[in-house]
Amino acid sequence: MKVQRYAAVAGAGLIAAATLSACGSNNNSPSSSGTTAAGSSSATAAAISCGSGTLTLAGSTAQSNAISKWTKDYQAACSGATINYNPNGSGAGLTAFEQNQVDFAGSDYPMAATDVPKADARCGTGNNAVNIPLVPGAxxxxxxxxxxxxxxxxxxxxxxxxxxxxxxxxxxxxxxxxxxxxxxxxxxxxxxxxxxxxxxxxxxxxxxxxxxxxxxxxxxxxxxxxxxxxxxxxxxxxxxxxxxxxxxxxxxxxxxxxxxxxxxxxxxxxxxxxxxxxxxxxxxFIAKANVQTSANGIQLAFDYTYSDPSAYPAVLVTYEIACGSGNTSAQLPLIKGFLDYGVSNTAQTELPTAGYVQLPTSIQTQVKTLIDSIK
The missing domain is CATH 3.40.190.10 (Periplasmic binding protein-like II)
Known part of the structure; x- marks a missing residue:
């Protein structure tokens, strides 16, 4: 893996590859605009970790504008990387992951108990799939x-x-x-x-x-x-x-x-x-989520009795569902590099301009640690 530093990625428009909608197919995509900035390989460093090859993704259309923005930035910084995202819905994305058709999937809800055995099996004997919360929204x-x-x-x-x-x-x-x-x-x-x-x-x-x-x-x-x-x-x-x-x-x-x-x-x-x-x-509201960790990653549980008068309680979080272990040596640098960019300060601070919510700093740090542990 090479680490490339850059000051800014040219181009400021958000190009939406598909409709911003959670789970399910849509034909029209509302566009948003955002500011392009330098990538980061950690929550604080101004660097991006470049993998090479092709990353194939699918799932949640709620996060498609964010993925499109991050893809544009990452590919601009990493000339050897190609990222293809099919926003075909959370259920379809998870199925594609379980059937080893994609490198990881986006889902607007974490893996259910019935999903875990199939997702773990996809990662290989003795390995496990993980929930990675990355893109919150209202x-x-x-x-x-x-x-x-x-x-x-x-x-x-x-x-x-x-x-x-x-x-x-x-x-x-x-x-x-x-x-x-x-x-x-x-x-x-x-x-x-x-x-x-x-x-x-x-x-x-x-x-x-x-x-x-x-x-x-x-x-x-x-x-x-x-x-x-x-x-x-x-x-x-x-x-x-x-x-x-x-x-x-x-x-x-x-x-x-x-x-x-x-x-x-x-x-x-x-x-x-x-x-x-x-x-x-x-x-x-999201900042007060109960962060639950397990062998299958991180899950955010919301307290709907939370009494902050400014808290808006109708929210969702898109999770990336990936192999926590069992990734191929060829794909591992690209999987980790792109996810690492998504949790970086640069990528996260761009989310509000596209209508999303930035992960709270404490949760961002835990997600960064989880991504770094992928192997």
């Missing part, structure tokens, strides 16, 4: 209600009732009570959710279930577990459906709301505060 609740131009306040309890069909009109007393002074129409509420298996669905349903199990009793699931509503493929499908439906409401990564000029709700947290979906507010 899930926005976006809506389209004619005549309503302000950002509505929606508590977890109200959202749970909306997405389970218990609140059916926009002037329902529960919504009106949370939005004093806002004139709400009697328009019918039409909810939209992901029809495909989705990490966004998993994380949003987890927020509703953990915050209000009485009104949203079904546990988190990749396949949307709520009742009623209309399913749409990918976050782009959900956003487009909300945009074209008066009275529509849905959930997606925040970039989809902004790229479609959709209003987003201030979401209720455990403190009883209504919090806007911003990277800073999502970061305040």
């Amino acid at each position: 899930i926005a609740v976006m809506y389209n209600v004619s005549g309503v131009t302000s950002s509505l306040n929606l508590s977890a309890q109200t959202l749970a009732k909306i997405f389970n069909g218990k609140i059916t009109t926009w002037n329902d007393p529960a919504i009106a009570g949370e939005n004093s002074g806002v004139t709400l129409p009697s328009t019918k509420i039409t909810t939209f959710h992901r029809s495909d298996k989705s990490g966004t669905s998993f994380n949003f349903s987890n927020y509703l279930n953990k915050t209000d199990a009485a009104d949203f009793p079904t546990a988190a699931n990749k396949q949307w577990p709520g009742t009623g509503g209309q399913g749409e493929n990918g976050s782009s499908g959900v956003a487009q459906a909300v945009k074209t439906t008066d009275g529509g409401i849905g959930y997606a990564e925040i970039s989809y709301a902004s790229s479609n000029n959709l209003q987003t709700a201030k979401v209720g947290n455990a403190q009883g505060q209504y919090v806007a979906a911003t990277t800073a507010n999502a970061s305040a």
Whole structure:
């Protein structure tokens, strides 16, 4: 492996290779822009570790803008490296990893207990696969209600009732009570959710279930577990459906709301505060995650009772699922080099400009240590 130092990578635009949407296929990609900077082989050093060859990746479309940005920077610094990422969804990416079709996969939820044996087996006898949290983000609740131009306040309890069909009109007393002074129409509420298996669905349903199990009793699931509503493929499908439906409401990564000029709700947290979906507010919530470590890497468990008034609780984290051991000697420098760049200060500080959330420093350090241990 060679280590190359460079001052700046030319080109400042973020080129999105595919749609920014968690788990599932999308056809349209909201573009973001970011600043290109020097790479880093550690969380603090201004160097990038260059591997050579071709890296084949697949999975989460939620992180596709980040991967596209990092790929551009890494390939510019490392002339011998080629990185190909297929954002075909978390489930498809994990399957491709288990079948040894990709070097590692992106998933908006960590490996389930049923996934671990297959992922470990892919890495070879006596070896193990690991979860590497790398790209956090906020899930926005976006809506389209004619005549309503302000950002509505929606508590977890109200959202749970909306997405389970218990609140059916926009002037329902529960919504009106949370939005004093806002004139709400009697328009019918039409909810939209992901029809495909989705990490966004998993994380949003987890927020509703953990915050209000009485009104949203079904546990988190990749396949949307709520009742009623209309399913749409990918976050782009959900956003487009909300945009074209008066009275529509849905959930997606925040970039989809902004790229479609959709209003987003201030979401209720455990403190009883209504919090806007911003990277800073999502970061305040992610920073208090319980970091769980095991032979299969790092998993972040969120405390939905966390009482910071600025914490935005509807979040997701994309994990890279890779072999912690058992990588070939030919691919190991490139796998570690690219992942190491992704966790570097340079790459992480670029995430907010693309609508993501930077890993908190303490978690970033632990992820760096995990990546360095890959063999």
